[in-house]
Amino acid sequence: MVLKKYVFIISVFILSACKNDKAETIAENTSDKNSSHPSLILTKEGVKDIRAKLGTIPLFDKTLEAVKQEVDAEINAGIEIPIPKDFSGGYTHEQHKKNFLILQKAGVLFQILDDEKYAVYIRDMFMEYAKLYPTLPLHPQERSYARGKLFWQCLNDSNWLVYASQAYDCIYDWLSKEEREHLEKDLFIPFANFISKENPQFFNRVHNHSTWGNVAVGMIALVMDNDDLLNKALYGLKTDSIAADVKDDDGGFIKSKNQKVGFLANLDEPFSPDGYYTEGPYYQRYAMYPFLIFAQALENKKPELKIFEYKDGVLIKAVDALLNLSDKDGDFFPINDAQKGMSYYSRELVTAVDIAYHYGGKNSELLSIAKKQDKVNLDDTGLSIALGIKNNEVKPFTKESITLKDGPNGKQGAISIIRNSNLELVYKYTSQGLSHGHYDKLSFSLYNDGKEVLQDYGLARFVNIEQKGGGNYLKENTTWAKQTIAHNTIIQNETSHFNGKYEIGSKNHSNEYLFNVENKKVQVVSAKEENAYPGTILHRTMLLVNDTTFINHSFVLDLYNVSSNALNKYDLPFYYSGQLMQANFKYQQQSEIKTLGSSNGYQHLFVKALADAPKNNLQFNWLDNNVFYTITSATLPTDKIIFVETGANDPEFNLRRDPGFIIRKNNTKNALFVTAIEPHGTYSPVSEFSVNSYSSIAEIKTILSTKDYSAVSITNINKETKTFILCNTNSNKEAKHTLKINNKDYNWVGPFMYN
Amino acid sequence: MVLKKYVFIISVFILSACKNDKAETIAENTSDKNSSHPSLILTKEGVKDIRAKLGTIPLFDKTLEAVKQEVDAEINAGIEIPIPKDFSGGYTHEQHKKNFLILQKAGVLFQILDDEKYAVYIRDMFMEYAKLYPTLPLHPQERSYARGKLFWQCLNDSNWLVYASQAYDCIYDWLSKEEREHLEKDLFIPFANFISKENPQFFNRVHNHSTWGNVAVGMIALVMDNDDLLNKALYGLKTDSIAADVKDDDGGFIKSKNQKVGFLANLDEPFSPDGYYTEGPYYQRYAMYPFLIFAQALENKKPELKIFEYKDGVLIKAVDALLNLSDKDGDFFPINDAQKGMSYYSRELVTAVDIAYHYGGKNSELLSIAKKQDKVNLDDTGLSIALGIKNNEVKPFTKESITLKDGPNGKQGAISIIRNSNLELVYKYTSQGLSHGHYDKLSFSLYNDGKEVLQDYGLARFVNIEQKGGGNYLKENTTWAKQTIAHNTIIQNETSHFNGKYEIGSKNHSNEYLFNVENKKVQVVSAKEENAYPGTILHRTMLLVNDTTFINHSFVLDLYNVSSNALNKYDLPFYYSGQLMQANFKYQQQSEIKTLGSSNGYQHLFVKALADAPKNNLQFNWLDNNVFYTITSATLPTDKIIFVETGANDPEFNLRRDPGFIIRKNNTKNALFVTAIEPHGTYSPVSEFSVNSYSSIAEIKTILSTKDYSAVSITNINKETKTFILCNTNSNKEAKHTLKINNKDYNWVGPFMYN
Structure with missing residues (x-):
């Protein structure tokens, strides 16, 4: 059912005919209720204030004008309410999405500009929805654990109601009582019931989905002064029939035992006291809208x-x-x-x-x-x-450099970002992150001037691009993006952390060992993971060094300590971008390209070249975005280097083709991977000058590796040496340490020293 | 030999001691000569004018300040003149390059600011060069056909002299006669002789190298009023001993029979009357400096x-x-x-x-x-x-849309650029382009809003990046970048045009068939190539259509007609960027990746997937830079589709990893490849909206293909059809055509119609 423009034209005609009557109706409506409208995001006082200041506040006026143009264009185009059919990215999905965004904007325009055409548009669209909604079965796309009616999932239906509620609030007083009763009876109340009590598996959870559901119900409840619905929104459904082991289509549990639910529970649990949302910033962004608007x-x-x-x-x-x-x-x-x-x-x-x-x-x-x-x-x-x-x-x-703790009480690990003028090191040692979490304990990514240097792959999905699996999660999200090998962290025996099992991963988290950014010359973050592989302890310490001893001053130093009670294979990948310039070791390009493994994400990696590591130090020099980088890593001749590229076993070309290289240690119990990552030069394709195209680091050496201490030396090309020593077992800031390494005495206070 | 800062300090001291004497010397020098200095890029009058206007012309003042800061920093750092050793990108190369750039800048600063410190700096550096130069053997790097002394090739030595001459001109009057005599005897004259008569294979050519050589000698000749050298610069060496078949290290001939040489010959021959330089814009840019400065x-x-x-x-x-x-x-x-x-x-x-x-x-x-x-x-x-x-x-x-003819008389093909508001189609049907030419007759590339959509690979070289083969041409330039398969044009039987032989390619060129951009709705360029494959005629016609019948209005239509006297295999590649979204045919990803062929560039392509073409139309939809594109091509079920990626047989990772796909026709004499390339939508990762993500073209069909006519229909998704007819054999603008296709009559005037 697509409404044509004449509907709009007729409405305008009717409106013109009865404009005066309308004005009286508003007055009556207002007077016979305790509550007043608008009262959600606009208030009567606020509107008065805005109207008084119109034309004097540039950014507000500019936004208003842009929104007016956008909404006017939509009003001119006419109302379109198609029968729901498509996944996200498809026509019907995008149209209903556009509708709710425009509804909300038309609402504020009506209030601010006091122009009834916006109210008419909203009413007419609501009337059409009220006609359509009662006739709708479940959405024909069957993929979701909680199918919607307008959209393929209740989540998007909730989006609709969150925005539409605001529009309703804006024209509430302008509508007649009969119109309101009709809309509430045929549209808003059934809509709210559908996404709540008819879909408890969606509504009664702690998840960004449920937040949207709770808020949708809460917003419409506030407009209608419906306390029953408001209570449901704030505290969830009192009873549901969700079994303990049910999962959603992303693999997350629906509900754990004694789980509190509702809006407040969704505020209690996924947010840490630092304001970190456990699913990560992409979903925090998505969830912030309902959280804050409500x-x-x-x-x-x-x-x-x-x-x-x-x-x-x-x-x-x-x-x-x-x-x-x-x-x-x-x-x-x-x-x-x-x-x-x-x-x-x-x-x-x-x-x-x-x-x-x-x-x-x-x-x-x-x-x-x-x-x-x-x-x-x-x-x-x-x-x-x-x-x-x-x-x-x-x-x-x-x-600034910052640590954001994870977990409801801030006791489930954290994410740290260490910054200097240009570099941003993102170090993740959080909890699982609900169903959107990846199995990548102690992983990191690095940015230079806002550009990725060593990347996190992100998700395997093209949001709202219908051509790619209806815009939904692709199966490669599970088989590649979530797997540990897709991240810059250690993988043991080609198996993902927690064996890639959500049941285990969601019960565990890494722990901060230290975070110290007081000295801008050596900012340090260190964390331990003891559960990813039973019997193995992972302990990674990352430094952002800013030391004039080295060209360009800044580099990342990475000490990744792994200790186990058994012999294992350890892989440590680095997913760079751009092009290899030079390596200080011989590598053999493969003439027939095969995959690195057969499961846990390894099946998605092509092996492009193989090498034996050099005796002491690997150096891998590349150019990306006209910046030269070098990774220098202390290696053993028994280490293997594997050049990889993503995209194997990817029959639909759903993955990007990105390069990486892996340092592999076979048959090893304990190991210390020590790596420096150094941006050190630039190239200009316009002047064709290259500046500092080679690393300033000549050698990195592990000079001590015991249970208690890890010590490394970094020597620059002028043979000047700096030493970093970390105490692995005591992060006390007051503790005094005395150590002799290669006949040299070291004395310091606190868990580390750099000199 | 690296001069330390104390040399500079001593110079300043000496200068301070004898400043008054100097001023007298200038007067004497000036008076006893007919010619005046400066007179190359600065003139006495000009300097007077500039000095008078200083501080009043913002962009000039800004540039002056920036140059002053740059030169002052170099003066403070001290003079460094290392013993030549490195390839481009290496330290000694980059330092001598920096020196000549700074010399030139210091010269103009001396004249404009009238500050002797700049003259002192130039003189001191020249004196050091005059000490070093006579001691220099040939540069130790042996790769060039014309090795230099300061640099690995005479070309860079010539760069040095072109810039240094300007500096010499600026301080000529300021120097004493003795200083000038010393510099000319030990540095400038031997330098000019070395790059001219001692290297005729470098100097006596038509090539951008020789232009630099001619200009270097000409510039120093003008400073010194040396008519002998000036004549050599303008007209070349009267005699040389260059054999007719000698080639340079890029594979170009040194000299053909009865070849005119010298600066004027270099202006006559590689430039067409339209101002197109036959090597292409990258080298035209490089050559423009000596051409224009001289x-x-x-x-x-x-x-x-x-x-x-x-x-x-x-x-x-x-x-x-x-x-x-x-x-x-x-x-x-x-x-x-x-x-x-x-x-x-x-x-x-x-x-x-x-x-x-x-x-x-x-x-x-x-x-x-x-x-x-x-x-x-x-x-x-x-x-x-x-x-x-x-x-x-x-x-x-x-x-605007433009054709630039190639060849000394503008009769050796051309390059056309067809533009509309956002799209730029570059169609190449030039001559070989001397030793820097690629074997890519009738190839094209496409740009959208300044971004590559379908790319030309460019060269395989990292200019001045020493890590990559000393910054010089890499062997993959010959084995990949120059080969026809590296370009968006037809390859017959996996063999490059002219069999990849410079001797043949340099004797031939394509011919324009028509170029008509009068109607902005249908801009057309068409050209033929009859010599790339003996017995085969290639005729490609490209349109930039701007028609509101189609979403986003603009698309490229490509009619590539090939006719041969034998059965051949034809490959037509399209090198896109970004990620495949969807294809309308089944393709099979390869589990073990092999190369497409073994020579002529095919050895550098990995086969990533294979497919049989659909019965009527191939559609290949991809996303790049947040724009959706679709290629629609009329295909036969016997056609094969090959998804490729560059980088095979590339042991040093010298090539980029870029995707492409190839339409292949086996056992075919005559064929018409008809393809539409259509940007049709956008995606925003911030709003997550996708707009027009699907092609607006439903079908492309060849409705007639005879010797005389090619006709195609393009049907949009609303079943509206447009027809394009091309007369293949008569490009006369006045010719009248009558044609019946599928019982429909077509009448028009001129070589094509679109309706």
């Missing part, structure tokens, strides 16, 4: 809940955490299931930043982010932030 | 030569041609041996644009390029262009 609505409608103070102000902290989880360009670090390119320019982050500014003490650093976003919410929060910018209160948002 | 010097010193009027003003036309051979971002199209990323931001183009402006009628469109370059020559030409910008005379440089 918080804003609750603050307006139920201020007694003090939602922004909940859990020591975690919602505002979460926005700060999220901004810190982005690179220099504002792109989120793509850990876990994350699509690359998502950034703080997304609409969710516009909302998040504006709300955090308005309700979080007007932190003027947020103004610089809003300025870059170049748009604001069309509500009190947007007015507030646009005013701050107008008044030149902008301060730069400075991203 | 022209400027000749215009100042020998105005009677009227060099800028030579060959109907070809030098100025050449700058315009070169700018037109760049994409939207200013990057040159990388045909032939070209390194990607070279652009009109290079120092050579700053010189070219300023000179073309000053001596070419002050074309105000050039001001917009100079503005983007954000720097100018520090001479009369730079002053002139900076003044134009200051006076707001800037007009946009508009690049």
